[in-house]
Amino acid sequence: MQAFIKLFISLALVASLSACVATYRNHGYAPSDDELDDIIVGLDTRDSVIESVGMPSAEGVLNDSGVFYLQSRWRHYAYQAPRAVDRQLVVVRFDQDDVVSNVERFTLQDGQVVPLSRRVTDSNIEGITFLRQLLGNFGNFNPGDFFGGSDTPEP
Template sequence: MKKQIYLTLTIGMMTMLSACESRITQHGNRLDPITLDKLTIGSTKQIEVEALFGKPSTRGAFDSGRIYYIAQQMENAPGKKTALLDRTIVIFAFDDKKTLQSIEFQDENQGRTVFFLDSATPTPGETFGFFDQILGNIQTRQPSQ
């Protein structure tokens, strides 16, 4: 009987621990180097680039003629924050006639880290507490006729 309990506990623990592994996920468009070699600077059109690689991850602001393909690998480890393993950004620059002018490659080391603030922006006016909100709604309610 004791042996059966230990065996059941061992199998149960092994099953639970097997779920505690990291997952590596791929996000974005990872461009094929062989397909990149097919592009010719000065003659390839933007529509051809988008036909080969699909819709870009983002476009440059103010119609700058730049499109960006961003790919990254993330590791989701149990009990830890998601970690960036690899990021590749391929930037295609086009002229006014939508002809390819340059291809630039960047990785995670060339990017900037942006920190977000959790604080709220103060707004003018009154700040209502819990009871103010409840009693205020009762006060403004009009009886139906």
């Protein structure tokens, strides 16, 4: 019986400690430095880059200037909001003839995190109590509207 209790306590301890372990999720794809070394600036074209490295996450929207490979690693821990711990952005730029002109890699440490915000209209009632809102409408009251009449005479 004593061995059963020790086994139960040990299993409960392992289960509780494993619940506190962070999990990581990977999203997207960014080529490694070895794969990028195969790209020759001034010689490779858009098609040869896609063939050797893979399909990009996105392409240049405004002027087809390049292809973008984006990879993110997120840390999920208990009740906390997920947090980006690593982000790789690989940009392969092309000239007018679709020949590679530059290859760049950006990481999370290279820039600032841009928070996305929702567009919400402000209510303009911050700091105004319910009673003040209720009493503030008395100045906008027209008795003629209440009794079915109007301010303008009918023709």
